[in-house]
Amino acid sequence: MADRREVLRLEGLRKSYNVGQPTEVEVLHGIDLRLDSADFAALVGPSGSGKSTLLNLIGLLDTPTAGELYLQGEATAHMDDEARTALRGRHIGFVFQFHHLIGAFTALENVLMPWMVANGRPTPEILERARGLLSDVGLARFADRRPDQLSGGQQQRVAIARALVTRPALLLADEPTGNLDTKTAAEVFDLLRRFNADYGCAVLVVTHDPRLSETCDRTITLVDGNIVSDERNRATAADA
Amino acid sequence: MWIEASIALRFLRQGRTQSLLILVGISVGVAVIVFVTALISGLQANVIDRTLGTQAHIRVEAPREVNRLARAGDGVLQLVLEDPRPQSLRPIDNWLEVRDVLDRLPGITAVSPLVSGPAFGRRGDAVESVALVGIDPPRYLRVIPLDAHMVEGQLRVGSGNVLVGRILADDLGLRLGGKLRLEAGDGRDAIVTIAGIFELGVRDLDSRYVYTDLKQAQSLLALPGGVTVIDLTVEKLFEADQLAARVRGLTGLQAESWMESNAQLMNALSSQSLSTRMISFFVAMSVALGIASVLAVSVAQRTREIGILRAMGTRRRQLLRVFLVQGAVLGLIGSAIGALAGLGLVWVFNRFGPGLFVIPLPPALIPAAMAIATIAGMGAALAPAWRASRLDPVEAIRG
Numbered sequence: 001m002a003d004r005r006e007v008l009r010l011e012g013l014r015k016s017y018n019v020g021q022p023t024e025v026e027v028l029h030g031i032d033l034r035l036d037s038a039d040f041a042a043l044v045g046p047s048g049s050g051k052s053t054l055l056n057l058i059g060l061l062d063t064p065t066a067g068e069l070y071l072q073g074e075a076t077a078h079m080d081d082e083a084r085t086a087l088r089g090r091h092i093g094f095v096f097q098f099h100h101l102i103g104a105f106t107a108l109e110n111v112l113m114p115w116m117v118a119n120g121r122p123t124p125e126i127l128e129r130a131r132g133l134l135s136d137v138g139l140a141r142f143a144d145r146r147p148d149q150l151s152g153g154q155q156q157r158v159a160i161a162r163a164l165v166t167r168p169a170l171l172l173a174d175e176p177t178g179n180l181d182t183k184t185a186a187e188v189f190d191l192l193r194r195f196n197a198d199y200g201c202a203v204l205v206v207t208h209d210p211r212l213s214e215t216c217d218r219t220i221t222l223v224d225g226n227i228v229s230d231e232r233n234r235a236t237a238a239d240a
Numbered sequence: 241m242w243i244e245a246s247i248a249l250r251f252l253r254q255g256r257t258q259s260l261l262i263l264v265g266i267s268v269g270v271a272v273i274v275f276v277t278a279l280i281s282g283l284q285a286n287v288i289d290r291t292l293g294t295q296a297h298i299r300v301e302a303p304r305e306v307n308r309l310a311r312a313g314d315g316v317l318q319l320v321l322e323d324p325r326p327q328s329l330r331p332i333d334n335w336l337e338v339r340d341v342l343d344r345l346p347g348i349t350a351v352s353p354l355v356s357g358p359a360f361g362r363r364g365d366a367v368e369s370v371a372l373v374g375i376d377p378p379r380y381l382r383v384i385p386l387d388a389h390m391v392e393g394q395l396r397v398g399s400g401n402v403l404v405g406r407i408l409a410d411d412l413g414l415r416l417g418g419k420l421r422l423e424a425g426d427g428r429d430a431i432v433t434i435a436g437i438f439e440l441g442v443r444d445l446d447s448r449y450v451y452t453d454l455k456q457a458q459s460l461l462a463l464p465g466g467v468t469v470i471d472l473t474v475e476k477l478f479e480a481d482q483l484a485a486r487v488r489g490l491t492g493l494q495a496e497s498w499m500e501s502n503a504q505l506m507n508a509l510s511s512q513s514l515s516t517r518m519i520s521f522f523v524a525m526s527v528a529l530g531i532a533s534v535l536a537v538s539v540a541q542r543t544r545e546i547g548i549l550r551a552m553g554t555r556r557r558q559l560l561r562v563f564l565v566q567g568a569v570l571g572l573i574g575s576a577i578g579a580l581a582g583l584g585l586v587w588v589f590n591r592f593g594p595g596l597f598v599i600p601l602p603p604a605l606i607p608a609a610m611a612i613a614t615i616a617g618m619g620a621a622l623a624p625a626w627r628a629s630r631l632d633p634v635e636a637i638r639g
Contacts, residue, residue, distance in 0.1 A: 061551060061633045082555060089553015096637060100548040104250035114552040116243045162552070 006073070007169045007202045008035040008058060013067035015053050027053050029225045030067065037169065039202045040193065042213035045222035051206050052174065054222065058204065059172050060088040072169055089118050093163030093201070095192075097175035101147040101155055101162075108134060108143040111161045118166070126165070133161035137191055153184035160191055164199065171195070173205045177212065189215065244558050247549075248565035255538055259570070262534045266574025266613065267581055269527035273520045274582025274609055279589070280516045282599035284509050288477065291505060292498060294440045296352070296383050296471030297480045300338075300487060300495045302330045329357050331466025338491050342472060345490070347483050350382035350473035355457040357468065359424040361404075361450060363412045370408065371448045372422065374457025374467075383471045386438060386451070392416055393436030398453035401435035405446035409437045422450065424460040432456070524612070528620040531570055535563055535624035539631075546628050547636025556629040563625030564618050571617020575610040582609075 015028040027050045035041060045051050056062040057069060060076060063084075069076045072091050076084060093114070101110045111130040112122050122130070134140050137157035139150075147155055156176065163171055173192060177185030189212055196203045205216065213219050214233065221229040252259045305325045312318040332338060335353055342351045355374035360367050377397060381387055387395050391406060393416045402422075404414060414420060414434050423429040432452065439446055458464055472487070472495075474480050480497035487495040499506050539546070546559060583606070586599050 056634050059551065061637075085550070085553055085555050088551070094548075094551050096548070100544055100637065102247075102545050102548070104247075104254040113549075116246075117549065117552060117554045117558060120242045166553075 004036045004038060006034060007037050007039070007071070009033070009070040010058070011068045011070075013054075013057060013069060014065050015050075015057060015062070016065045019065060026065075027225050028057070028064075031225075031227060033220065033227065033230075035170065035202045035204060037200050037202050038196065039204075039218060040196045040216050041202075041204050041218040041220055042216040043204055043206045043220050043222060044208070044210075044213050047208075049222045050225040051222055055172055055174055055204070055206055058170075059092055059094060060084045086118075089114060090166065091169045093166065093168035093171045095156070095159050095163050095171065095173040095176045097178040101158055103147050106144050106146055107139060107150065107158045110147065110158055111165050114162060114166050130161070130165055133164055134158070136194075137161050153180055153188065156180060156184075156188055157191065160188065160195070164195055164201070167199060168201055171201050171203045173203065175206060175208065177207070177209065185209070185212070241561070244561040245565050247562045248569065251538065251542070251562070252566055252569060255534075255541075258534050258537070262530050262570055263574045263577065265530045266527050266570060266617075267578035269523045270575040270578025270609055270613055271581035271585060272523055274579050274605060275585040275589075276516055276519055277605060278582070278586050278599050278601065280512055281602060282597060284512060285600065286597040287505065287509070290441075291502060292477075294384060294442050294445055295498055295501070297474045297477065298348075298472040298484045298487065298495055298497050299501070300332070300342075300470040300472065300491070300493050301468065302332045303492065303494050305330075329461060329463065329468060331463050331468060332470065332493060335467045335470065338493065339470060341490065342470065342487065345483075345487070347475050347479065348472050349475050350379065350471075352376065352379040352383045352471040352473075353454070353467040354380065354469050354471060355454055355461060355463060355467050357424070357457070357461040357463075359422050359450070359460060361408065361412060362421040362423060363414065363419075366412050368408060368411055369448070370422070370450045372424065372450055372452065372457050372460060374452050374454040374461075376454055380471075383473050386440075389438045389440050390436050391439045393434070396435040397451055398456070400430070400432050400456070401452075402432045402456075403436045403438055403449075403451040404434055405449050406437055406439040407443065407447035408450070409434070411447065420450075422460060424462075426462070428460050428462060430456065430460060524616055527574075527613070528616045531567055531617050531620035532623060534570075535566060535621050536627070538566070539563065539624045539628045542628075543631065543636045546631050547633045547638075550631070550633035551637060560625045560629040563628050564621050567617040567619070567621025567625070568614050569617075571613040571615070571620075572610060574617075575613030578613075579606045579609050 010031050010033040013028060013031040014026060016024055016026040018024045031054060043051055043054065057064050060071065064077055067077065071087060074087065076087065079087070102113060105113065108130055111133055112126065115126050116122060131140065131143065134143055137160060139154060139157055142150060142154060150158065176192065177188050180188060192203055192205065195201065205212070207213050216233060218230070218232050220227060305327055307322055307325055309320060339351055339353055342348055353376060357372050359370050359372045361370045375397065377395065395403065397403060402420065404420070412420065416434055416437070418434045419431055420434060421429060421431050454467070458466060474483050481499045484495040484497035484500070487493070549559065583601065586601060590598050
């Protein structure tokens, strides 16, 4: 078991929209949360509870109205776009409901993309790592295919390999199995689990599917912008 | 920069139809600009060449004679009826010194003093009025390439030899070695030998000019040792008027540049240049707008991809560069094709056109057109690129 290390800490995180206008509305009311390496957590809650907003804040795609967010020990609330972008590229991997591969590039190039935008031309080592990830998701033979030549499940597996190529500390997945059939969804979920165990990267999955959230180690429930429960599901929780 | 360039090229290749269409647009635009510019500059060079083939760039003469009015005393109202003075043929004072000064003046490449005045040419019963021009051949040839216009005989003046124009020779029935009587009035006359016949291609000159040496013309026109005109050739054609002003100031003589004596031609030339520039400008403008709209559509189509690129750590300025590179690449490739097509048009014009004149290929035109098109492409890409770089990743990914 990988050692427990803090990856993410939220302190009193608030998010409001239309700040200063009559329509101002607060969707997150002071969230405190900590994720450690090797955590495999599900974020659940009814629609409109603020899950996506929270995920965007954690992913440094959006900025909180108040509170602080520490990623790998760095306070991020007051970073400029440039710094947040760099930190995001270094420490966070994303898997979205719709795969969002870049259509103009092959599967292998898509996997390499997060590394390439930060470092430029791929080195032999990173090429090897990307090919390894593709074969881990069972797509070694499809490295040179373009996204439109792959099935939905295959595309989502490429997206997972892509999210992991920079060895991020935190993997964020937003309904990663939302548009996949049950069997494919289970395979994708198994992959997330395996990478969590193999690389020790913290995984936070937003999902509606109770069957998936039950297989996570930890379930965080968000209702109306507040965390109403944060439970460890299994024996692994005892390690904390 | 490598990743930005690769993404840019992939995007262009993926949107193949759009890229090809806009490339055709850019090529046509650049071809038109290259062809029209070459055509007009060829035409203008040709016109100037023809005009200046028989004209000095600057003509220096003795100042005109004017009446000097005695100043009336204060409070006296003076009514004057002025009779303009006749302009007699007068030599330039101290022309040798003036010549030496002009020889050393930077920007002037040739100085040719000459004696010019009216006379009659008589053979038998036939009389023609002629313009007597006494020249110093080595100097004169550097101003007007008379040797290139000789059709018969040799360019030889002095010792009673003269050159006459083709039409004058026909009118008076002159042939090589034949005699001609020149009468300059007041009983001054001479019998000269036809050493050569020229054809400058200008009717007025071919029917009136008789070239002699300086000495012969001086004695016929009663200007011993004097010259009436100094012709100048300048290094930079379009600085002739500035140099003429300088010569005026320096010598106190009258100096007129070809630009002043051909004011209408100058006017026509500058109107042509202006319309060429306007055509080029508007063509370039529509090409740039074409690039901008293609890239704007591309940004709109790729909103999600841009969002995901941002999510995976692509910086704003990287995205900015991705789209600027696309604009530059479109401009560069389009202008390269367009420049080739423009050259093709020039070649076709020279080969199969009306053949009135040949369009030269200004070597700087092609790289200049390509450089401008590339920069214009980047400029056109600026707005779409800026928009791409400012997309909010959250909104973009949601689509």
